[in-house]
Amino acid sequence: MSEIKVLIVDDEVEFAEALAERLELRGFQLETVDCGRDGLAALSTGALPDVILLDLKMPDMSGFEVLVEVKEKHPSIEVIMLTGHGAVSGGIDSMERGAFDFIMKPVDLDELMEKIKLAYDKRSSTD
């Protein structure tokens, strides 16, 4: 499990940093960025993440836009959408655009870790 590299793309810095630290304590490798453009830039330098946790609503680029670009350039990276919306429609739309899954904020950490592991397994099986 320590091999799983996760990138969090979320403009809510305090949320992303606290979540990253909690996941690190559980053996994941974490990186966080606070906007869509930096998220895409992070994919052009250094080691690629296995899984991206991507906020749906961000001021510079929407999660949808980032998702489409990620899947175009790096189809094997799995993306889990984070959404604060009560409705699940945004999450379902994301899955239709190639996201592995989605999770509502506030997140259930056990559920999130399970989804990350499943996404990682899928990425490993397609490599």
Add this chain to the structure above:
Amino acid sequence: MENRLRDSQLASLGKLLAGYTHELKNHFAIINESSGLMDDLLEMSEGGDDKLHERFKKIIITIGERISQANTMAMYLNRVAHRMDVPASTFNVNDLLIEELALMNRFAAMKQISFETTLQDDIPSIFNNPSLLQFVIFSLVHELLDSLESGSTIRFFSYMVGQDVEIAVESGAVVSNGDELVGSDPMFQILNFAVEKMNIGFNRQSSGGEKLKFTLTLPAG
């Protein structure tokens, strides 16, 4: 034009509410992760005062529980807000009742009145004005809350009658001003106009002039 103005006004109110409930969920997420991190760090810390440790743990559990409750309320409020997006849509009356009663529970708790629901599982979705229906239910419940004694129960039912979906609201106890409530109260003139606009049935029964039962009949499909 007046109807369009009213619809636009409701839609703008709905957008404001939806936007802010979304924003609230972001704050809840930050509090949730921060308290979760505190818990993790506390688990990792060695030595120190056991009693203090235990107290922090209890506080973190309380934060988590309250965040969960507040998040549920925000979710229901968000759904109610989105019901104002359009004048008509397809919806399930059980979902509508659950979210509305969760939000109205606060008013009931203040009067020590409880809600009880018996909702048929396989109710088909209907096409109508969900926001207006919620207004009608809100008004009926509000009237009953004003009329019932503390310790009473208001019962809600949903069920199918032929091709129609029915919602019944029963007072469950004697209503002192029951005759007024089924009579010419100005509130009921507004409700009658609302049910007419939705093209649904609205029946008021007063069993023995005491217990009250309101039935809303909505065509399915």
